[in-house]
Amino acid sequence: MNYIFFFLIVISIVIGAINGKLQEVCNAVMSGAELSVKVAFSLIGIMAFWLGMMKIAQKSGMIDFLSKILKPVTKILFNEIPPQSPAVGDIAMNFTANAFGLSNAATPFGIKAMEELQKENKDKTSASNSMCLFLGMNTAGFQLIPTTVLAVLISIGYKNPTEIIAPTLLVTIIAFTFAVVLSKVLQRIWKGQTINSSLTDGENNRPGGEE
Amino acid sequence: MIKILNLISLWALPFLILLILFVGMIKKVPIYEEFTNGAKDGFKVAVNIIPYLVAIIVAISMLRASGAIEMLSDCIAPLLKSWNMPADVLPLTIVRSLSGSAALGVFSDIANSLGPDSYATKLAAVMVGSSETTFYVLAVYFGAVKISKIRYALLVGLLADLVGIISAVWVCNLMFG
Structure with missing residues (x-):
């Protein structure tokens, strides 16, 4: 992350200077900082609401039920976390919310899942294999119906907006599958976490726990 | 087709909320207390x-x-x-x-x-x-x-x-x- 942060900012300033847009780049520092706090604050209410809902679903056993249904899949994908971990249920909720285009709900569920994955993580500053996989699943942006895009298409008078649903779904499935497979491949060849890496490696090599 | 999809996107959120609340009530969870507890x-x-x-x-x-x-x-x-x-x-x-x-x-x-x-x-x-x-x-x-x-x-x-x-x-x- 240190290099990414460094290069993003250095490149911006150098290229901004070349393009004569240095003033815009400076303004972007201010507006970007302001925007990030706005984004975080707008998350507070939504986050509180869905974390509250999540608590009810957890106490009523609904999340346990959902994670039991999805267990065959999560057991293969997240083979490094114990099957009884609450993370499994949170991941299931996150995935379901994403699939139905409820990204406002998906984010709190996803953060909750990350917190549970962090409890199983051995090195608290470095992302575990499961965390990288979960992040990859989320960045691929799997959803059944792209609601925002459909809204824009309808607003411009697109005659048959639903015709883009099938291609979008196909593309998102390809990207999603690719992200999962690539995470699984990279976790074997990428340098492991510094602490207890031998243990994690041992778990990776367990039979029947891959793809 | 488009009507069904509109219906799904309109109902996804209310359905999820209702489902959570109903299951909570059936299982006798103190939903208000648990909600505020989680929302903290x-x-x-x-x-x-x-x-x-x-x-x-x-x-x-x-x-x-x-x-x-x-x-x-x-x-x-x-x-x-x-x-x-x-x-x-x-x-x-x-x-x-x-x-x-x-x-x-x-x-x-x-x-x-x-x-x-x-x-x-x-x-x-x-x-x-x-x-x-x-x-x-x-x-x-x-x-x-x-x-x-x-x-x-x-x-x-x-x-x-x-x-x-x-x-x-x-x-x-x-x-x-």
């Missing part, structure tokens, strides 16, 4: 991610303001043109990994200026609809648990974005080309 963490989580969001959003705002994205899309233009990609869609290939609101803005521009019948509108719709903002997800999810060593996570996200772009062009060429 909302503020903490949102405040925790602020430093991570500031780092990522400021860096990306600077990058966008510098004109680097236009330069990069000019560089890869010849390659993408050979795949029958309209010039208007080019910036989307880069912007969609960086900023969700910017990607939606570019898409609205294309849709409004080129109209519903153009190939560019369809391709842009598929490209925006099939992606999530990689850098934002990374900042929020890893920021919430204070992860700074991200290992291969960004690589996976960006390569998956690339695969998404390639398959979007391929699928749209087949269907609408």
